[in-house]
Amino acid sequence: AQSVTQPDIHITVSEGASLELRCNYSYGATPYLFWYVQSPGQGLQLLLKYFSGDTLVQGIKGFEAEFKRSQSSFNLRKPSVHWSDAAEYFCAVGRSGGSYIPTFGRGTSLIVHP
Amino acid sequence: EAQVTQNPRYLITVTGKKLTVTCSQNMNHEYMSWYRQDPGLGLRQIYYSMNVEVTDKGDVPEGYKVSRKEKRNFPLILESPSPNQTSLYFCASRPGTGDGYTFGSGTRLTVV
Numbered sequence: 001a002q003s004v005t006q007p008d009i010h011i012t013v014s015e016g017a018s019l020e021l022r023c024n025y026s027y028g029a030t031p032y033l034f035w036y037v038q039s040p041g042q043g044l045q046l047l048l049k050y051f052s053g054d055t056l057v058q059g060i061k062g063f064e065a066e067f068k069r070s071q072s073s074f075n076l077r078k079p080s081v082h083w084s085d086a087a088e089y090f091c092a093v094g095r096s097g098g099s100y101i102p103t104f105g106r107g108t109s110l111i112v113h114p
Numbered sequence: 115e116a117q118v119t120q121n122p123r124y125l126i127t128v129t130g131k132k133l134t135v136t137c138s139q140n141m142n143h144e145y146m147s148w149y150r151q152d153p154g155l156g157l158r159q160i161y162y163s164m165n166v167e168v169t170d171k172g173d174v175p176e177g178y179k180v181s182r183k184e185k186r187n188f189p190l191i192l193e194s195p196s197p198n199q200t201s202l203y204f205c206a207s208r209p210g211t212g213d214g215y216t217f218g219s220g221t222r223l224t225v226v
Contacts, residue, residue, distance in 0.1 A: 034214050036217075042220070046214035051212055101162055103159075104149075104157040104158075105156055
């Protein structure tokens with residue numbers, strides 16, 4: 001069975017600083033990988049996804065993520081954080097079986113200090 | 115506007131009183147899912163559907179029912195709600211295998 005781990009429950013950064021949110025997955029084959037963002041009181045929004053090809057994936061809102069097969073990781077990065085980036089971030093891995101139903105990590109809460 | 119619409123946004127009910135949370139998508143998506151979100155547990159899948167009349171259990175299906183009679187609608191039914199079903203519920207849809215989900219705005223359910 002697949003699983004996904006987000007090791008950091010909370011991350012605090014200063015506005016303008018760089019950001020990296022960690023995601024590790026466990027899956028036997030090449031998985032589908034996703035990052036979502038959830039702003040307070042709202043549903044989740046897809047930031048980016050990866051399945052194959054270039055291991056550095058560009059997403060919306062200036063985010064990118066890098067797939068590293070050797071480390072089973074799919075970390076999310078942003079070079080300069082804005083106060084509006086404060087939110088909950090979820091990594092998800094899609095499992096096989098014909099439907100690639102994703103399993104979500106428990107989330108990382110991003111706090112941005114002015 | 116392409117969207118997933120859930121209703122109601124907020125619901126307070128009593129133990130044992132049957133309720134339905136509606137979900138509708140206007141994107142002609144094949145796949146639809148229901149998730150519940152609880153603090154510290156992230157999102158857990160309740161049920162999913164791969165097409166009309168095709169549904170399957172997710173990770174936490176106990177106490178819930180779903181149906182997919184039309185492509186656009188995927189209601190979540192709680193036949194006899196209990197306090198441990200107090201949670202934030204999300205409906206989501208996606209076009210096909212490997213695509214990301216579009217989520218609804220959520221339904222906050224409280225069972226007393």
